[in-house]
Amino acid sequence: MEGLSLAHLAAGFGAGIVALGAGFGIGKIASAAMEAIGRQPEAAADVRGTMIIAAALIEGVALFGEVVCVLLAIK
Numbered sequence: 284m285e286g287l288s289l290a291h292l293a294a295g296f297g298a299g300i301v302a303l304g305a306g307f308g309i310g311k312i313a314s315a316a317m318e319a320i321g322r323q324p325e326a327a328a329d330v331r332g333t334m335i336i337a338a339a340l341i342e343g344v345a346l347f348g349e350v351v352c353v354l355l356a357i358k
Contacts (some may be wrong), residue, residue: 287358294356308341328350 316334322329 290355294352297352298349301352304348305341307343307346309338309340312337312341315318 312334316330319330323330
């Protein structure tokens with residue numbers, strides 16, 4: 284295989300792994316937040332705010348991973 288085609292293959296695998304990781308991470312956060320809100324409904328606003336911040340951080344890391352994969356693909 285040519286080096287360029289391997290870079291495209293690696294970029295494709297990397298993008299898929301990044302998307303799966305971000306999806307699992309946000310799902311885990313949402314699950315924990317719903318459980319916390321169920322246990323203490325009066326703390327729902329605090330839990331929701333913390334969940335949104337954590338999800339945004341995960342999305343930021345996922346976006347960075349996707350950019351690295353695109354840079355690999357167009358290298």
